[in-house]
Amino acid sequence: MRADDHAEDDLPSRELLERLREAEETLDAIRRGEVDAVVVHHPDGPSIYTLESADRPYRVLVEHMQEGAVTLTGEGVVLYCNQRFAALLGLTRESMIGRSVVPYLERADAMVMAALLSPGADAGRAAEVTLHRVDGQSIPVTLSAVDLPFEPGMPRLICIIATDLTHARQRSHELAATNAQLAGEMAERRSAEDRLAVALEAAGMGSWDIDLVLGAVTISRQAEGILGLDDIGAAARTLDSLALPFLANEQAEVRAAFEQAMTTGLLDFERRVRPKVEGGAHRWVHVIGRTYQRDGVPSRLVGVVSDVTERRLMETQLRQAQKMEAVGQLTGGIAHDFNNLLMVIGGSLDVLESALPEDNPKAQRFFAAAKSGVERGASLNQQLLAFSRRQDLQAQPVCVDDLLRGFATLLSRALGETVSLELPQPARRWYCRSDPHQLETAILNLAINARDAMPHGGRLTILTSLTTLTPREALAMAAEPGSYVVIRVRDSGTGMTPETAARIFDPFFTTKAMGKGTGLGLSQVYGFVRQSGGFVSVTSELGQGTTIDLCLPHTDEVASAAPSATAAPAAGDGRVLVVDDDINVREVSVAMLGALGYVTLEAGDAAQALTILARRSDIDMVFSDVIMPGEINGLDLARQIRETYPKVAVVLASGYTAQLQGDKGAPTDVEVLRKPYSRAALATALTQAKAAKS
Ligand SMILES: Nc1ncnc2c1ncn2[C@@H]1O[C@H](COP(=O)(O)OP(=O)(O)OP(=O)(O)O)[C@@H](O)[C@H]1O
Ligand SMILES: [Mg+2]
Incomplete structure (x- = not known):
C-alpha cells in the first residue's frame, strides 16, 4: 500500500512543485490500476478512499437491475452473472458459474454469440438472440457486449448485458395485430364503399346526402349526371338547388316532397327533369331518400337517384301491347263469327237469286243491296281478321329496299303532287321475313294516312335500317329478342296528340269525318306486323309530324328465284x-x-x-x-x-x-x-x- 501526503498552504514553491509532481504520479498510478486506496488530508484529519468503496454503487446497480449481466471468457464460459441473468435461464447464479452459455442459445444464434465474443470486435456491439430456459421456454433478448480492459496474464473477459424482449415483443405483436385489424377494417370499409359505388353505378343510380343542420349538399358524380346538375356548379349546391333540374312547374312539388320527408322520414317520388339537350325529350328520375335524426331533430337526408325514363317507356309499351293483344283476341272472335254469318247470308242470297222474279225491279234492287252489304261486311271483316292476326300470310324473304323501289311510282301517285317521296339509299339491302303483298298494303296504308295528315303538302320519307332487340327491350315490345329490319315511315304532317297516338291501332278508331275513314288502316298494319313476328312503334307530336316504325324479323335468306311478289312485275301494255x-x-x-x-x-x-x-x-x-x-x-x-x-x-x-x-x-x-x-x-x-x- 502506498500513501501520499499533502502539505500545508504556506510551503516554499519548490516543495509545492514537488507535491504537484507527486500528485500527478499518484493519478497515473490510479489510471494504471496500481493503487488500491487514496488518502486525502482534510483540516479535520485524513480520509481514505478504497477502490472497493468506489465500485460499490455499481455492484448494487448490477445486482439489482432488470437486465441480466454476465461476465464471460472468450469461449463463452460464465465467470460472473447477476441474479437476473440466471433467472432468465431458470437457473441459480451458483450453477451458472463455470458453464458455457452457448447450450442455452438457439442453434442459429451460436454464430451470433461467437461474433459477440470474438476479439477485436467493436466496443459497443449488440445482437438479438433467443435464449432457451431450462423449462423449455424461449426468451428473446438483446445482448450488448463490452470487452473488459485486457490485463497481461489474465484471460480475455467480456461483459454482456441481456435485455429481455418478451414484453416488448408482445407489445409490438399486439400493436401489429391492432394495426393489422385496423388496416383490415379500413380495407373492408373501403371495399364496401367501392362495392357500393360499383353497385350504384351498375344500377344506374347516383347518391346524394344533405346535411340539414348546415344545409350543405353532397352529390355523387353520377347523380349530377342523372339530374343534369353538371353545369350548375358546386357553389350553388343547396337543398333548394336540388329542385332546379326538374320541370319549372314541378319544382314546388319537389321542394314540398323534400320538406315533407323531414317529418315523415321517407322520400320517394318520380318526376320529370329538363332535357339534357335543347329540344330533347324530358327524362324521368326516381328519387328515394331517408331522414336521420340527431337528438330528436332531423339532421341528415340521404338517398339515391336514378333515371327511369326507359323503364317508364317500356311500361307504357307493354301496357299498349297487352291492350292490343286483348282487343285483338276480342276482335278475332267477333270476326270469326261475323264471317260465318256472312257466309250464311251470302250463300242464302245466292240460292234466292234464282227465285227472284225478273219482273220485280224493286225486289231486285233490295236483293242487290243485300248482296252489296254482304260484300262490304266481308271486306271489313278481312281487315278485322288482319288486325286479329288471322289472315293467311305467305311469309318469305323480302328485300325491303327492292320492294320499296319497285313500289315508289305507285306510292308517289297515291301521295299526290303536293307530297314528295324520299327513299334514301339504305346502308345495305336488308331482307326480312314477311308476306310481300300485305307489306305493300301496310306501307300504302301508312302513306295514305301521311297524305291525309299533310293537306297542304309536305314530305314523306321511308328509311330502312337494322336494329337488335335485347331480351329486356323484347319483353317491353312483347316480341322475341333478335334482329329486325326497321321500315321507318316519317311524314312532316300535323302530328297527333298523345291521346290520339295512344289509340291509332284500335280497330275503328278514326279522327276522319264520317265516311272518310273506317279506322281500320292501322289495325291492318298492326295485325299484319304482329302476325309476321314483328312490332310497330309510333312517335308523334302535334305539329311535328309522325314517324311509324314497322319492325319485321330480319333474315339472312335471300329471296328465292321463284316468282315472288317482290320481283318486278311484268310490264303491262294496253x-x-x-x-x-x-x-x-x-x-x-x-x-x-x-x-x-x-x-x-x-x-x-x-x-x-x-x-x-x-x-x-x-x-x-x-x-x-x-x-x-x-x-x-x-x-x-x-x-x-x-x-x-x-x-x-x-x-x-x-x-x-x-x-x-x-x-x-x-x-x-x-x-x-x-x-x-x-x-x-x-x-x-x-x-x-x-x-x-x-
Ligand atoms: N301519319 C299520321 N299523322 C297524323 N295522324 C295520323 C297518321 N296516321 C294515322 N293517324 C291518325 O290515326 C287514325 C287512325 O288511322 P287509321 O289508318 O287506322 O284509320 P283512318 O285513316 O282514319 O281510316 P282508314 O285508314 O280505315 O281509311 C287516323 O284517323 C288519324 O287520326
Ligand atoms: Mg288510314
Missing part, C-alpha cells in the same frame, strides 16, 4: 278501263296500273263503263269492282262485256271472292282478284285475263 265508285280506291288502282305500264280510263259505275265501251274500240281490258251502286254491279258488267265485247278481257276485284266462284259466280274467263290486292297480284291477274283472250 288500255285498261277502271270501274269503281270509290274515288280513293279508283285513284290507287289507276296509279298501280299506270306504274305497271298500262294506259287507263276511268268510270264511276257500270253504266258509265258500258257507255265508254260503246264509244271506243281501243279498250283491251276492264278492271272493275264487284260492288257498285246503280242497277248493274261488277258481276253483271262482266257478263255483259263477255256477250257484247268478247275480245275485251275482264278482271273483277272483290273483298269476298268466295261469292264469285261457282255457277252463279263470275264467268270462267274472268279473273277474280281479292281485295286488298298488291300491285304484283294485279299485274298477274291482268296478264292472265289477257292471256285467256288471245
Whole structure:
C-alpha cells in the first residue's frame, strides 16, 4: 500500500512543485490500476478512499437491475452473472458459474454469440438472440457486449448485458395485430364503399346526402349526371338547388316532397327533369331518400337517384301491347263469327237469286243491296281478321329496299303532287321475313294516312335500317329478342296528340269525318306486323309530324328465284278501263296500273263503263269492282262485256271472292282478284285475263 501526503498552504514553491509532481504520479498510478486506496488530508484529519468503496454503487446497480449481466471468457464460459441473468435461464447464479452459455442459445444464434465474443470486435456491439430456459421456454433478448480492459496474464473477459424482449415483443405483436385489424377494417370499409359505388353505378343510380343542420349538399358524380346538375356548379349546391333540374312547374312539388320527408322520414317520388339537350325529350328520375335524426331533430337526408325514363317507356309499351293483344283476341272472335254469318247470308242470297222474279225491279234492287252489304261486311271483316292476326300470310324473304323501289311510282301517285317521296339509299339491302303483298298494303296504308295528315303538302320519307332487340327491350315490345329490319315511315304532317297516338291501332278508331275513314288502316298494319313476328312503334307530336316504325324479323335468306311478289312485275301494255265508285280506291288502282305500264280510263259505275265501251274500240281490258251502286254491279258488267265485247278481257276485284266462284259466280274467263290486292297480284291477274283472250 502506498500513501501520499499533502502539505500545508504556506510551503516554499519548490516543495509545492514537488507535491504537484507527486500528485500527478499518484493519478497515473490510479489510471494504471496500481493503487488500491487514496488518502486525502482534510483540516479535520485524513480520509481514505478504497477502490472497493468506489465500485460499490455499481455492484448494487448490477445486482439489482432488470437486465441480466454476465461476465464471460472468450469461449463463452460464465465467470460472473447477476441474479437476473440466471433467472432468465431458470437457473441459480451458483450453477451458472463455470458453464458455457452457448447450450442455452438457439442453434442459429451460436454464430451470433461467437461474433459477440470474438476479439477485436467493436466496443459497443449488440445482437438479438433467443435464449432457451431450462423449462423449455424461449426468451428473446438483446445482448450488448463490452470487452473488459485486457490485463497481461489474465484471460480475455467480456461483459454482456441481456435485455429481455418478451414484453416488448408482445407489445409490438399486439400493436401489429391492432394495426393489422385496423388496416383490415379500413380495407373492408373501403371495399364496401367501392362495392357500393360499383353497385350504384351498375344500377344506374347516383347518391346524394344533405346535411340539414348546415344545409350543405353532397352529390355523387353520377347523380349530377342523372339530374343534369353538371353545369350548375358546386357553389350553388343547396337543398333548394336540388329542385332546379326538374320541370319549372314541378319544382314546388319537389321542394314540398323534400320538406315533407323531414317529418315523415321517407322520400320517394318520380318526376320529370329538363332535357339534357335543347329540344330533347324530358327524362324521368326516381328519387328515394331517408331522414336521420340527431337528438330528436332531423339532421341528415340521404338517398339515391336514378333515371327511369326507359323503364317508364317500356311500361307504357307493354301496357299498349297487352291492350292490343286483348282487343285483338276480342276482335278475332267477333270476326270469326261475323264471317260465318256472312257466309250464311251470302250463300242464302245466292240460292234466292234464282227465285227472284225478273219482273220485280224493286225486289231486285233490295236483293242487290243485300248482296252489296254482304260484300262490304266481308271486306271489313278481312281487315278485322288482319288486325286479329288471322289472315293467311305467305311469309318469305323480302328485300325491303327492292320492294320499296319497285313500289315508289305507285306510292308517289297515291301521295299526290303536293307530297314528295324520299327513299334514301339504305346502308345495305336488308331482307326480312314477311308476306310481300300485305307489306305493300301496310306501307300504302301508312302513306295514305301521311297524305291525309299533310293537306297542304309536305314530305314523306321511308328509311330502312337494322336494329337488335335485347331480351329486356323484347319483353317491353312483347316480341322475341333478335334482329329486325326497321321500315321507318316519317311524314312532316300535323302530328297527333298523345291521346290520339295512344289509340291509332284500335280497330275503328278514326279522327276522319264520317265516311272518310273506317279506322281500320292501322289495325291492318298492326295485325299484319304482329302476325309476321314483328312490332310497330309510333312517335308523334302535334305539329311535328309522325314517324311509324314497322319492325319485321330480319333474315339472312335471300329471296328465292321463284316468282315472288317482290320481283318486278311484268310490264303491262294496253288500255285498261277502271270501274269503281270509290274515288280513293279508283285513284290507287289507276296509279298501280299506270306504274305497271298500262294506259287507263276511268268510270264511276257500270253504266258509265258500258257507255265508254260503246264509244271506243281501243279498250283491251276492264278492271272493275264487284260492288257498285246503280242497277248493274261488277258481276253483271262482266257478263255483259263477255256477250257484247268478247275480245275485251275482264278482271273483277272483290273483298269476298268466295261469292264469285261457282255457277252463279263470275264467268270462267274472268279473273277474280281479292281485295286488298298488291300491285304484283294485279299485274298477274291482268296478264292472265289477257292471256285467256288471245
Ligand atoms: N301519319 C299520321 N299523322 C297524323 N295522324 C295520323 C297518321 N296516321 C294515322 N293517324 C291518325 O290515326 C287514325 C287512325 O288511322 P287509321 O289508318 O287506322 O284509320 P283512318 O285513316 O282514319 O281510316 P282508314 O285508314 O280505315 O281509311 C287516323 O284517323 C288519324 O287520326
Ligand atoms: Mg288510314
